[in-house]
Amino acid sequence: MTQQTDIPADPLIIAGRTFRSRLMVGTGKFPSSLALKQALAGCDAEIVTVALRRADLNNPGGDSILSVLDPKRHLLLPNTSGARNADEAVRLAKLARAAGCEPWVKLELTPEPRYLLPDPIETLRAAEMLLKEGFIVLPYIQADPILAKRLEELGTATVMPLGAPIGSNRGLKTRDMIRIIIEQANVPVVVDAGLGAPSHAAEAMELGADAVLVNTALADATDHEAMGRAFAMATEAGRMAYRAGLGPERVTAEASSPLTGFLSKA
Amino acid sequence: MSFLTELEAWPAERVRACIEAATVDDVDRAIAREERTPHDLCALLSTAALERLEPMAQEAHRLTRRHFGRVIKMYVPIYISNVCGADCTYCGYAVRSGNKEKRLTLTEAETRRECEVLAAQGFQSLLLLTGEARQAVPPGQIADAVSIAHEYFPSVSIEVYSLSEDDYRLMVDRGLEGVTLYMETYDKATYEKVHLKGEKMDYLFRLDALDRAGRAGARRLGVGALLGLFDSHIDAFWTAMHARYLQRTCWQSEVSISFPRLQHTPERFSIPRLVSNQDLVQLMLASRLFLPEAGITISTRERPPFRDRLIPLGVTMMSAGSSTRPGGYATHGEDTLEQFEVEDTRTPAEVAAAIRSFGYEPVWKDYDYGFAGVAGTGSIS
């Protein structure tokens, strides 16, 4: 693991702010604040998202999740999960800011509660409203390359496409679309939702994602700290592999000793 | 659209035949499948499934953790009235059940007092209940109670008589989040036998109430059957089908199920189909496997040790410190008639500690004033 003070050569920059870790952590599913603390100790994530519907912003000391977060180490990224339309999301974000949070918001607009899939239309509308209000907006979206470009053009700080439905632990089911999003993006791409194993995180990073966000996989582990560390290492390894330049995939084999070489000698 | 159409496609005889025909192989297949059909649900509710309760429990546990993590939402009920114009033979509130104890409806000040006491205990999620008393407690009065409660609790739900879509909308506009309404039993003949008076006799108006609530914007819809009135396995099948129907129809609402078991009934009523602990566990597991994303509520009707054991089997919501008397927390104490005796009399803090001891986090707040955009704490410009 990198030292806390040791900024690597390739830091993650979001809205002009530098982060050493490319792993973000969601807090909604942890069995206790201690478990969250252990996971954070293991992975040293800096950006931690907290659902505003869960957080008791008027009583941060009494709120078990908030009390674990050290503002010197973590950026508290409030999320609007549960919001069903743009108005609700904007109201939540404003409440968070009024309660003293920084004007950063992870925009989650999930009108159906079963798969918690994001609503593209309301997300775009909310992003526009929030940007006008001066928020730094990190939107959770379907892996839709056009929507990603639209949001980027509006001025969102990142795009956060899903790998698979939240909590499903299925990995990068949207791989092909995420590849296109990454290829076209001028803002950091954070793969969010569905990453259930460190190998999934590594895969997203190898693809060129700028960061990943994980919750269920850490919350559900038996050893939260070790799983946090495993994800941090996988995220770093994936990033390193991406920067090192992965060899291209080929459909056919390329023999190191050609079988037809004798023809050219003739 | 009505759930009635689906219900008519699955009459009791068909469900019973499907349950009785299930073999252990069918149960194994149902457990192994990723998405389960109504036939799988029947298999999971069968006698054959009793041999596979443990693998069912493991799968229910896995699915619940995947969808909900290891958290349990906490809520508490306030009975705002024990006046009731219905005559449900199994209920202690029914006039003809012989109860002469005090009947009352809380005044606004009394409702406020109850809210203050419960909010001070840490609750942020409240369920308001009344009997079937449209005259004594009209919808406007329930809406007023919702407004008052919403000043103290981000999340307010109701469990009252069936309302019209406009009445539900009125309450959603005042900050209502959820509506719970138990069908009691989906078996029409039994329903008619136990409901002898009042609007509640209208089976279809009750069956479709949650559709109306969903259309009016309620975010949580709670279904359930009062287990013991009819064959509980068949009622559990219909309940799960109802929940699935609501998930599709009211696609923006979160649907949850409950397993209220008849335990204490008035003298004139003896429970026709007793539901054992094993039955209850099987019904809960089968429902979880059929509906991985549905909430499951366990109330204080169940005894503490049994209730605690249910936590890892799929429960996502629990009440604590409940009183079923109007004014039972602060205003009237033991003075008024209760609907039924609660079995889990532990304090909210004790229940929270028990939840923690099973490796889960009690979640007090899961809804924010920001959603509703009506009165509450926290002002924004």
Ligand code: SF4
């Ligand atoms: S079950 Fe409800 S409607 Fe029926 S008598 Fe009791 S309180 Fe009244």
